[in-house]
Amino acid sequence: MSMLNDVTTRPAGPIVIDIENITKHYVMGEETVHALCGVTLQIRRNEYLAIMGPSGSGKSTLMNMLGCLDTPSSGRYQFNGKNVSEMDDDELAAIRNREIGFVFQTFNLLPRSTSLRNVELPLIYGGIDPETREERAAQALRDVGLGDRLLHKPNELSGGQRQRVAIARALVNNPSIVLADEPTGNLDSKTGQEIMTLLENLYQQGHTIILVTHEPDIAHHARRTVFLRDGLVESDEMSSASRIKELAS
């Protein structure tokens, strides 16, 4: 991994995400499913965190909470000091637009729009004027190494390139956190490795990254791993120094 110029754990900043004893249950037919049964978690600026767990452990639900796509049934969620658990749909949309950059397993690009237009989308919803929009979107694409693919549509790009467009889109609003849900799940291992390198670089540049995955290999790139089981945090550990050295070698 010689591409990584500085494989160190960066000092964490102030608390960005502060959740306390949150629960989430769904009613499915006559049964009530308890997806989260009281999770407490703090995430600081400039952390690189992986959320792991088998299917049914509640990690997707937790990710939806962290991404402000959903609100908890009970408990407290503060994002940058703002109480998310009491926000309505449009306030949540505003938080997602400004504070969270999503990277999806299936990329979720608009198929008929160019890379540039895809990356511009969050800026449109943020009310940024057209010139600034195009400038910032182009810059974001250059930052992920796609400066020569601005006007390509998703079907003219490889899987890795598509995920880079998605990452550029996640970063273009300069969010507080980047939330990556199985970002390598639809990619071959070599391309997956490239994407993980890109995320590592973003971390080194000062971004806060939350990775949701069930693959230990992927989770090992993070500096901290939260393991969920049956809707509860089973373990929450910093990666060991030896592990980081291993990454660097």
Added chain:
Amino acid sequence: MKRFLYEISESWKIAAAQMRANKTRSALTALGVIIGIVAVTLMGTAIAGIQSGFDKSMSVLGEDVLYVEQWPWARVDDWWNYRDRKKIKTEYAESINRMIAATPHSNLIVAVPTSSLIKGVKYADNEVNNIFILGTTSDFIVTSTVDCKEGRFFNEVESKGGANVCVIGYDVADALFPSGRALEKMVLINGRSFKVIGVNNRQGTFLGLFSWDALVVMPLPAFNKYFSAKAESDVRVKVQDKTKLAEASSELTGLMRRVRGLAPEKKDDFTINQQQAFKSTLDPVKNSIAVAGLFITGLSLFVGAIGIMNITFVSVKERTKEIGTRKALGARRRTILLQFLIESTALCLLGGLIGLTVAYLMCFGIGAALPSFPINFSLGLVLTSMLVSILTGLISGLAPAWSASRLDPVTALRYE
């Protein structure tokens, strides 16, 4: 506000992209609206045409002309009360004119006698039947708008002397003189020859109402010499001020009673008719044509709107994941609502524009094929159909767009 404008312009771009991406589907859906708009527009044109044709026919009668006749124009149930009335004689006009001249500040200007019957008109081998032959004086041009394409109306000398001259309508001229000028030619009416001294401009006919086009006018003495036996006569009186028709009518009634020498206790044995009578009998007919026509054509637009609603629902379903993605990236409910409303509206507007073009071409075609049908394709109609298209789009898109805007982002993102 700025953000709202960006969202709107973004939505238009998406709508355009969607239509390009689903050409067949968009075309088929728009077809429903096209048919609806064509139907509504043509119906609107027809109704406006009926109105203007009617008004045009009515203008021949003249708004400010009273007609002294045996029968009222409005339908009567007690026809036997009118049957035995004395006929109106053309000589009454002279008596009335004398009385008008003797009355200071009369509401009436001049009385014009007319006598008419239906006859055929011939020139060489050409012949037209069922032509309205009218005998009158040169004052006739005061009561009716006469507009000669060629030549002129007969003058007072010809009128008084009963010269064998005539002014013919456009259709008569067209049938008798398909190529070449009609002026100075001699036409035969009932075996008598008359010199054509004027040809009228085309007026157009409507519902077989009075028209100049199938009319031959000649001086009254000439008419009386040859055709008086079966002719129907009336006296037309031009009034000073059309806002004082009622006063004029009662003044004329008084004059007519003097002419007829009626004792005060006797009922009138004549009728004073005016254009208003026709309007009041024909207006309800016209209005029910309009209501029924617009209702039926409105149904076809309604079917088109259902098509739009259906396709917008399909579009929302197909793009559930896209909606989820947009919401994750910060699209608010309003943004999504707007996006799908604009999509359905764009489709309707496209259909409306095409429909309007088709309707315009059809009107053009009908106008060329049936020149007598009054076509009235107005700017107001264009604006109305555009407005109707936009409203159709908004209304039919509302339910699907609303359901899209309410989608839960988590569910939408997971949708495959």
